[in-house]
Amino acid sequence: MKSYEEIKEIKDKFERGEIAEEDIDQETQEEIMKMYKEEIEDIREDILVLREENKMYEEKIEELKNNMKK
């Protein structure tokens, strides 16, 4: 079994196109798939937070606009 560092190094090589998918063994591929899944989940969480934040800023700007009109 490969360590987290070794799997991450193989993943970086795959992303840079240095190693093809077929050259990576099945166990390492599954570990890399898990890492991608966690990354995507984190990104989706960030996206949700950013959307909420943007929504909040838009609402505040509208409030200020209304106050300035008054």
Next chain:
Amino acid sequence: MGKLNEAKNMKPEYQDILEEKKNINDQNKEIFKKVVIENNKDKLVEDNKDLENCKTLGQYKSARDMAAKNRKALQERNEKLKKKFGKFVAASALIVMLTVGARVALRNKQNNTIDNNNQPVYSEKIPGEQVQQSPGEAELETETVKGGGSYKPAESPHDISSESTLKEKGADYTESKTTTGTAKNDVSVQSEESKKDIEQQKQEIEQRKQETGTTVKEHEGGTTTIKVEDKKEVKKNEEKNKVDHSYGEAEEEKGQKVEKVTSEEQKKAANKVTEKAPEKAQEEAQKKPIEASDPELDALEALTRTRSDDGMER
């Protein structure tokens, strides 16, 4: 030195405060993130189920790249919204400061314009109030209009409304942007014309004086009228006056003569009285219509009369 040490001691405290503030912001962000994730947990689970459809490393990679791209776009939008929000906050703060400043200035103005009775003094013009003007301005403000009487020019020199109305009414007037200048010119022209007229009248009067006669000034209700009379008529009047005067003088002379005659007679009589005997004097005195009974007194009176008539004093 004490202050420098205080500053040195204050600086790490200030840095600690800044770090605490940053930590609080991070904590708030984490709390916000957790709250958002908790609220959208079901949606996230549904979205993550789609990842089960990904079977190869390439599919996972493309899904992650797409999610990262979306996140990047949202982050850019978030930055823009933050900047916009900061600008709006600054603008609203500026507006608030301006309004507050204006109110304070107004209050200060009102406080400064309080009279001795603690009553606010308003410098605004009351409608219908007459404003005092210097005599020069008052003269220049009314402008004469040919055939249309006089009109008051508008407050602003470029106000065409009054001019247009006059044009519509058919009044003939001289267009001018600066009303004061034209008024000045009109006044000067009028004064020059009047001066010329007066000079002409004076010259005519002097000519008449030289040709015909003298001038006589008559005052009638404050106005002086100069009359020219012929020398002949004046001479006649003077002669008349002379004749009358001479007539009076002659009468006076006659009277004097009569009086003188009487005085001479009285003198002679007095002399006679003095020369003649007292008996004759008494007789003459008795002849005169004198009511006095005492002959001596009568003689004395006669004497005094003659002396007073002569003006002689003994």
